[in-house]
Amino acid sequence: EPEVTQTPSHQVTQMGQEVILRCVPISNHLYFYWYRQILGQKVEFLVSFYNNEISEKSEIFDDQFSVERPDGSNFTLKIRSTKLEDSAMYFCASSLRGQQPQHFGDGTRLSIL
Amino acid sequence: GQQLNQSPQSMFIQEGEDVSMNCTSSSIFNTWLWYKQDPGEGPVLLIALYKAGELTSNGRLTAQFGITRKDSFLNISASIPSDVGIYFCAGQLSGGSNYKLTFGKGTLLTVNP
Numbered sequence: 001e002p003e004v005t006q007t008p009s010h011q012v013t014q015m016g017q018e019v020i021l022r023c024v025p026i027s028n029h030l031y032f033y034w035y036r037q038i039l040g041q042k043v044e045f046l047v048s049f050y051n052n053e054i055s056e057k058s059e060i061f062d063d064q065f066s067v068e069r070p071d072g073s074n075f076t077l078k079i080r081s082t083k084l085e086d087s088a089m090y091f092c093a094s095s096l097r098g099q100q101p102q103h104f105g106d107g108t109r110l111s112i113l
Numbered sequence: 114g115q116q117l118n119q120s121p122q123s124m125f126i127q128e129g130e131d132v133s134m135n136c137t138s139s140s141i142f143n144t145w146l147w148y149k150q151d152p153g154e155g156p157v158l159l160i161a162l163y164k165a166g167e168l169t170s171n172g173r174l175t176a177q178f179g180i181t182r183k184d185s186f187l188n189i190s191a192s193i194p195s196d197v198g199i200y201f202c203a204g205q206l207s208g209g210s211n212y213k214l215t216f217g218k219g220t221l222l223t224v225n226p
Binding site: 004006031033035041042043044045048055056058091095098099101102103104105106107 | 143144146148153154155156157158161201203205207211212213214215216217218219
């Protein structure tokens with residue numbers, strides 16, 4: 001069964017450094033998402049992306065965050081200058097169409113030191 | 114923003130027992146989804162519900178979309194040890210370019226063999 005893949009599985013970064021989290025969505029899907037889950041808390045929406053542009057973003061997704069689909073397969077989340085509170089699991093998801101179920105990757109655990 | 118109240122927060126049951134969990138919202142959703150998350154992995158879709166009043170089964174799992182569109186429940190029958198995990202409800206209010214999921218805080222299920 002097709003799946004969403006994310007790399008790396010764990011990223012440790014010094015505060016203030018830039019980090020790029022990578023995702024390969026399911027190949028025929030058209031809608032892409034990033035969510036985060038702080039340890040012990042619920043999954044929170046960050047951003048959705050369709051037709052090569054952001055379609056919606058949350059309050060969490062400030063100027064330090066950006067997303068890109070550099071080629072036909074990858075979907076990336078960049079945090080420009082990481083803060084301690086950015087430590088969380090980051091999940092990528094994709095869906096065939098907006099109304100259809102979103103399928104999640106196994107996440108990247110981001111630890112900011 | 115929209116909030117989902119998921120209950121119970123945790124459950125500890127004996128293998129073979131049935132279990133029920135639910136989500137309520139102060140506002141309506143067009144779609145309700147139920148996901149399961151195992152440790153170190155991403156949420157895995159269990160059931161998607163699209164119509165008010167819809168009752169859908171997936172093996173031993175049954176979920177219903179409340180008639181008011183403000184609630185949903187998930188039942189697991191004849192639980193087995195591999196049912197252990199965190200179960201999340203998620204609501205989607207789709208319209209325009211808005212397809213983000215709003216998650217509940219999860220129900221931690223423990224099954225005693």
